[in-house]
Amino acid sequence: MSGGVNGVTLPPELQAARLLLAKERPYLASASWALQPVPKPGLGTLAVDMYWRIYYDPDILARWPVEVIEGVLYHEICHLLRNHAERMKDFHPRLSNIAVDAEINDDLVREGVKFPTPPLTPELIGQPENLLAEEYYAALERLEQQPSAGETQDQGHTLSASPDENKTGKSFQAKDGFPNSQDGDSKNSQSIQGGDGNGSDSLPSPGSGQCGSCATGQIAPWEDGPPSKESSAGLSQTEGELIRRDVAKQIREHANGQGSLPGHLVRWAEEKLNPKVDWRKKLAAVIRYAVADTNGATDYSYRRPSRRHSQVGKGDVIFPSMRCPLPSVAVVADTSASISENMLAQTLAEISGIFKSLGHREGIHVLAVDRTVQFCRLVFRPEQIQLTGGGGTDMRAGLDAAARLQPLPQLVIVITDGHTPWPEHPPKGMKVIVVLSGDGPVPNWANVIHSKSGDGS
């Protein structure tokens, strides 16, 4: 990816900003280099979509100092890393964008990051720092539902001017900062795409409440839509998830090696690499239990782990002692057509978690299965996995194939939405755990973990 993506040679200003960002924050380099440049003359600014495309107006680049372009890149990458598109996709895009900007910008302002326009901060919406976007969103919704004197509320509950005008008397560019303020009811992407796209109100304003679908998960009028042969190149959810994991690892290495790092990035990386969502803990516990069980009388939990390796705060130590040979594990991943890109990305994250559970010491057989087995390989890193598929669903094919592996896996973890036929009887010699993301039926001989409730991104 040497600047030639989409047949576009990166303009020198953007290249310089990217180099500066990589120099000051080397752990963000892979995210920064993954951005796919798309020139948009007349856009008046920079914007990033949920497919890791960066739209830029060549004219504006020449007018902004390189530190400002760098600041915008950093800000937008934070949206992508924090997976705001996925987290906010069901919410109102205008309020979402304000909420996610508030979540990011208190951190970046503390770091002295430069913005093209005054950044939208928690203070500006009358909220404390360090909350999650979801919390800011709830506060904004409450604010919007409050009847406020002297406001033109011609279209239901529209936050028709900046909330801080009510609260603090400050203003942060109410017009540019509040996209779609004319179509206050546009809860879905259709109405936004179908919007008139008129005038400056619909132009992006990075860091000031209008950043593109990287922030909201909903496609803005100036964006190219999902990547296809006809459109500009973009990244899939799965590719995005791999970059997130890579950046998280880089951050951890950087923190271990040299120390100095913004706290929010360290916290994000640890959460990414050690998800604390309950059902994952449950899965880990079930794996541990199954492993102990398949190893006969050995109960690992009574083995005294080395103190050095079991410090509190080193993340979830799933196997208290890792000294014993681990049983062989296979993962059957449902890759049928009913599984969305996002669910595949989630599957990949779960397999990474399973690697972690097993202490990264053993390979895992991974089988990507729709109606038949599409991919079957002993892998040692998530990057080796190809989640190919897209046809009908039959997890029986996956379990059959797992039963023929050498050596026979003692534990098979099936990740599926459950819309599949199952074998009538449990496979011989293998324990089966089903990680269920949907509402399909699961046989009573399998141990089921419901993953739907926690996204953990």
Ligand SMILES: [Zn+2]
């Ligand atoms: Zn933003």
